[in-house]
Amino acid sequence: MASTLHSFANAAELAANLADKVSGALSAAIAARGEASIAVSGGSTPKAFFQALSTRDIDWTKVTITLVDERFVPADNPRSNHLLVDGNLLQNKAKAARFVPLYQPAASVEEAAKLATAKSAEIGIPFDVVILGMGGDGHTASFFPGGNNLSVALDAQTPRGIITMDAEGAGEPRLTFTFSALQDAKLLILHIEGEGKKDVLAKAEGNGDEAEMPIRAILRRATSPVEIYWAP
Numbered sequence: 319m320a321s322t323l324h325s326f327a328n329a330a331e332l333a334a335n336l337a338d339k340v341s342g343a344l345s346a347a348i349a350a351r352g353e354a355s356i357a358v359s360g361g362s363t364p365k366a367f368f369q370a371l372s373t374r375d376i377d378w379t380k381v382t383i384t385l386v387d388e389r390f391v392p393a394d395n396p397r398s399n400h401l402l403v404d405g406n407l408l409q410n411k412a413k414a415a416r417f418v419p420l421y422q423p424a425a426s427v428e429e430a431a432k433l434a435t436a437k438s439a440e441i442g443i444p445f446d447v448v449i450l451g452m453g454g455d456g457h458t459a460s461f462f463p464g465g466n467n468l469s470v471a472l473d474a475q476t477p478r479g480i481i482t483m484d485a486e487g488a489g490e491p492r493l494t495f496t497f498s499a500l501q502d503a504k505l506l507i508l509h510i511e512g513e514g515k516k517d518v519l520a521k522a523e524g525n526g527d528e529a530e531m532p533i534r535a536i537l538r539r540a541t542s543p544v545e546i547y548w549a550p
């Protein structure tokens with residue numbers, strides 16, 4: 319499916335525009351079905367966007383928020399994506415939203431993935447909004463180059479849900495939604511910032527294996543159009 323690049327003068331402008339776009343999509347879903355769902359990324363990029371979105375005038379009591387991926391660490395760990403969402407998105411008006419975490423306090427990451435899959439099954443299918451990020455190595459969600467479960471995660475036949483990922487570049491073991499669960503969001507956004515990430519995107523858009531740059535799976539095979547939001 320085609321992608322469209324939206325470029326902004328700076329990160330603040332991007333955050334405000336993306337917050338408007340996403341709040342419009344969530345409000346439309348609430349008007350149509352009485353509820354809305356959004357899966358967001360972690361990492362260093364989304365903070366300003368989360369803060370902007372948290373102030374938007376939406377009926378947040380009807381919104382379910384989850385993560386596209388998470389580290390297998392509890393929510394008080396500084397590297398937790400849940401912690402980032404708690405401090406920046408689940409604030410202001412968005413405090414009223416329901417949050418479904420991927421981390422579960424289980425004995426193993428595999429057990430946590432099963433529990434998270436069961437809990438997230440209540441969230442509407444497909445997601446109304448998915449916000450993906452991208453690492454400098456071309457990973458998105460926790461689809462890491464060299465990941466032990468990468469081919470399963472990227473296989474369109476793998477059922478929707480959360481699986482585990484171990485990879486050298488990942489730090490901790492990860493929990494990630496599968497490609498099948500993310501690629502058909504009604505609004506599918508790739509949010510990246512900086513000249514370096516633009517170069518990585520250009521490389522990903524060229525020829526090469528998906529396994530080398532897993533973002534290619536989204537750019538090449540997502541059934542929804544990919545809206546790319548970029549600022550220097």
Ligand SMILES: O=C1O[C@H](COP(=O)(O)O)[C@@H](O)[C@H](O)[C@H]1O
Nearest residue numbers: 359360361362363387451452453
């Ligand atoms: O590990 C992760 O990294 C990516 C990209 O993060 P960034 O710091 O380069 O913005 C992120 O999209 C993903 O959710 C996160 O777990």
